[in-house]
Amino acid sequence: xxxxxxxxxxxxxxxxxxxxxxxxxxxxxxxxxxxxxxxxxxxxxxxxxxxxxxxxxxxxxxxxxxxxxxxxxxxxxxxxxxxxxxxxxxxxxxxxxxxxxxxxxxxxxxxxxxxxxxxxxxxxxxxxxxxxxxxxxxxxxxxxxxxxxxxxxxxxxxxxxxxxxxxxxxxxxxxxxxxxxxxxxxxxxxxxxxxxxxxxxxxxxxxxxxxxxxxxxxxxxxxxxxxxxxxxxxxxxxxxxxxxxxxxxxxxxxxxxxxxxxxxxxxxxxxxxxxxxxxxxxxxxxxxxxxxxxxxxxxxxxxxxxxxxxxxxxxxxxxxxxxxxxxxxxxxxxxxxxxxxxxxxxxxxxxxxxxxxxxxxxxxxxx
Amino acid sequence: xxxxxxxxxxxxxxxxxxxxxxxxxxxxxxxxxxxxxxxxxxxxxxxxxxxxxxxxxxxxxxxxxxxxxxxxxxxxxxxxxxxxxxxxxxxxxxxxxxxxxxxxxxxxxxxxxxxxxxxxxxxxxxxxxxxxxxxxxxxxxxxxxxxxxxxxxxxxxxxxxxxxxxxxxxxxxxxxxxxxxxxxxxxxxxxxxxxxxxxxxxxxxxxxxxxxxxxxxxxxxxxxxxxxxxxxxxxxxxxxxxxxxxxxxxxxxxxxxxxxxxxxxxxxxxxxxxxxxxxxxxxxxxxxxxxxxxxxxxxxxxxxxxxxxxxxxxxxxxxxxxxxxxxxxxxxxxxxxxxxxxxxxxxxxxxxxxxxxxxxxxxxxxxxxxxxxxxxxxxxxxxxxxxxxxxxxxxxxxxxxxxxxxxxxxxxxxxxxxxxxxxxxxxxxxxxxxxxxxxxxxxxxxxxxxxxxxxxxxxxxxxxxxxxxxxxxxxxxxxxxxxxxxxxxxxxxxxxxxxxxxxxxxxxxxxxxxxxxxxxxxxxxx
Numbered sequence: 001x002x003x004x005x006x007x008x009x010x011x012x013x014x015x016x017x018x019x020x021x022x023x024x025x026x027x028x029x030x031x032x033x034x035x036x037x038x039x040x041x042x043x044x045x046x047x048x049x050x051x052x053x054x055x056x057x058x059x060x061x062x063x064x065x066x067x068x069x070x071x072x073x074x075x076x077x078x079x080x081x082x083x084x085x086x087x088x089x090x091x092x093x094x095x096x097x098x099x100x101x102x103x104x105x106x107x108x109x110x111x112x113x114x115x116x117x118x119x120x121x122x123x124x125x126x127x128x129x130x131x132x133x134x135x136x137x138x139x140x141x142x143x144x145x146x147x148x149x150x151x152x153x154x155x156x157x158x159x160x161x162x163x164x165x166x167x168x169x170x171x172x173x174x175x176x177x178x179x180x181x182x183x184x185x186x187x188x189x190x191x192x193x194x195x196x197x198x199x200x201x202x203x204x205x206x207x208x209x210x211x212x213x214x215x216x217x218x219x220x221x222x223x224x225x226x227x228x229x230x231x232x233x234x235x236x237x238x239x240x241x242x243x244x245x246x247x248x249x250x251x252x253x254x255x256x257x258x259x260x261x262x263x264x265x266x267x268x269x270x271x272x273x274x275x276x277x278x279x280x281x282x283x284x285x286x287x288x289x290x291x292x293x294x295x296x297x298x299x300x301x302x303x304x305x306x307x308x309x310x311x312x313x314x315x316x317x318x319x320x321x322x323x324x325x326x327x328x329x330x331x332x333x334x335x336x337x338x339x340x341x342x343x344x345x346x347x348x349x350x351x352x353x354x355x356x357x358x359x360x361x362x363x364x365x366x367x
Numbered sequence: 368x369x370x371x372x373x374x375x376x377x378x379x380x381x382x383x384x385x386x387x388x389x390x391x392x393x394x395x396x397x398x399x400x401x402x403x404x405x406x407x408x409x410x411x412x413x414x415x416x417x418x419x420x421x422x423x424x425x426x427x428x429x430x431x432x433x434x435x436x437x438x439x440x441x442x443x444x445x446x447x448x449x450x451x452x453x454x455x456x457x458x459x460x461x462x463x464x465x466x467x468x469x470x471x472x473x474x475x476x477x478x479x480x481x482x483x484x485x486x487x488x489x490x491x492x493x494x495x496x497x498x499x500x501x502x503x504x505x506x507x508x509x510x511x512x513x514x515x516x517x518x519x520x521x522x523x524x525x526x527x528x529x530x531x532x533x534x535x536x537x538x539x540x541x542x543x544x545x546x547x548x549x550x551x552x553x554x555x556x557x558x559x560x561x562x563x564x565x566x567x568x569x570x571x572x573x574x575x576x577x578x579x580x581x582x583x584x585x586x587x588x589x590x591x592x593x594x595x596x597x598x599x600x601x602x603x604x605x606x607x608x609x610x611x612x613x614x615x616x617x618x619x620x621x622x623x624x625x626x627x628x629x630x631x632x633x634x635x636x637x638x639x640x641x642x643x644x645x646x647x648x649x650x651x652x653x654x655x656x657x658x659x660x661x662x663x664x665x666x667x668x669x670x671x672x673x674x675x676x677x678x679x680x681x682x683x684x685x686x687x688x689x690x691x692x693x694x695x696x697x698x699x700x701x702x703x704x705x706x707x708x709x710x711x712x713x714x715x716x717x718x719x720x721x722x723x724x725x726x727x728x729x730x731x732x733x734x735x736x737x738x739x740x741x742x743x744x745x746x747x748x749x750x751x752x753x754x755x756x757x758x759x760x761x762x763x764x765x766x767x768x769x770x771x772x773x774x775x776x777x778x779x780x781x782x783x784x785x786x787x788x789x790x791x792x793x794x795x796x797x798x799x800x801x802x803x804x805x806x807x808x809x810x811x812x813x814x815x816x817x818x819x820x821x822x823x824x825x826x827x828x829x830x831x832x833x834x835x836x837x838x839x840x841x842x843x844x845x846x847x848x849x850x851x852x853x854x855x856x857x858x859x860x861x862x863x864x865x866x867x868x869x870x871x872x873x874x875x876x877x878x879x880x881x882x883x884x885x886x887x888x889x890x891x892x893x
Contacts, residue, residue: 195862
């Protein structure tokens, strides 16, 4: 179908103005969310970590996870970098220290319990909840197994039980939410011999981290990872070397994940709900206008045609009458003329008796 | 003729394809490794004289000096082949005394270098480049292993002896009025006091000065068939050759009329008012400290006078506004007393305890008296009754330089740590052995000995945050549950035990027991 340029621009303006005048979606992040007040977190100090894997052992025990392939006191598994998987909520990786090649550095990986989690934002069945205690918990009963959370997580933490045929779950650290609700420590924190893991209120942990950096500036990189990354996480990290060297992403920025998609997602109701109605309405009105205009113009045409015909007939009859009249007059005139001629001829005849006497009688035809 | 539409299509395809190709080729280009395949050289000179005339049109030339000096030597010539001499002093520049116009300098280089190269090539020897791009190279494959060299006590002693203690052979000063160099007896200092890294108005750079002075003298001495120092680049600047330089050990003390003991007073040239001086003067063992550094410059960074001559109490323009207090106490500064002492704490024998002690000298103000000693004779603060050196000497002698220890019977041999024994058995800590090791480490060090002179100071390495005592508190007296809201900075007992031991072992480089070997310290409970 061909629409005029004007119409197209008109539709565009209608759709566009509805987009502009509507309010931006408040996806929980048009203010800066600094966590529920009093929410807990964990500070992981990689300088104090000795890579003993006690945290992995304890996590496995506390969460009733299946036994690993290699026992937890086998430290050679750290020669390869691992990631969290369906059987391990947390793993410890070993990295080489560029300054002291003989003393490796360690890093514990687990869910960072972001203040504004990407997994919770991506999940359309609300399987993830950011609890006021700080933990991001997972509800397996509503999960549909789409694994959008695994795609959304910038730290690539959630793992999936691919081997489970009928009830696979997304597996990730829970910050031992049941335990901390009872006032206990998370399993990993309790097991750590050097207190490389510290548990407490997130703002207190930030103070602790800053104090450590202040006291020992040569030991620590002056940055607390997780303070603002991805909008802030409940799991904070301290390191002796740039965080890149211990396998952590430094390119994430400080925007929370939900805020990245808030704009687009906020537009969905408008695009899906408002625009069809609005644009269909405009279309319908236009179409109706067109129809009415068409019928009106048809009527006008017919009317004009009738008018014209009437006029023509009138003119014709007038012209005909006129013509008749003229004809009659002309005939009359001729007759008159002929009569006059005849009378004249007769007169001449009478006077012409004495002459030739060849008087021509002019007939009508000759006149 | 190709149809217009076909032509356009092909152009489009080629543009897109080339975009992809050019972008992906960059990913495959491997930048040349900076390390270089050839072994490093110590004689690399970058000829960028033309920089003084403006931006360089071509890359600076990389020149291997030793290659040329050996080649020139082989031909029976000497330094004069390239270096003009004037008044028996060599010009460090190539074939010229001064840099005149840019065109002239460029021509000097081009004409002379290329001519010599061509000559050498013509006579059949291996020669250097003659084409533009072969000298003006963008990428240099050979890395530089040039190492700086300076005088330490041993080298200076050897030179002084060779000159038969005639210091004026090297040391000079400059008279601004007569505009002449002269020998200022008694005021000899390092060349670096005047000759800085960059050349200044009427003063050559340190690099030029050292090359002119050192190489010239060596060359002349060698010409007299005597033993002398190196005249090649690598002889001084190649790390391997530096190892071959003979050292005298022990070095006899340099004779520069320096004091044995000094009483550091704040009153001096800058600070004339003795009333403003509130702290006791500090007796300083100058003779002992001479041995702790390779050069005098470690402390005498600007001249060989007393610190107080520039650093007044409130700072002066001469001292760059660095106050006396900073000059003496600034941590992290190499020339300050405390800075150097803090550096000494990073020795492997000391660092086990000292790495975890936060550097906060304001913590214990009673310790100021360790240096700012009260003079028992009552004439401290430079009242002038007795000579400063005499007072200082007396104060220094009154010091105990040995670490204080308790009687062996008072130091428990083994300490059983069983408070948290749960999965593991109690720890049998070899307490006395550890203390003896620490005391052994302190034994030969006067600095350590003095600061640990009081009994119980050594104990405070582990029994910290409490007064020194014969029976210091146990860890569990202060450390309990972790993560207390009020005590967020204090580790819990388990971490206190583990961190205290592990941090010390880690800092001191003790390999056994490994931190991750739990049973190495406490056996597992059955």
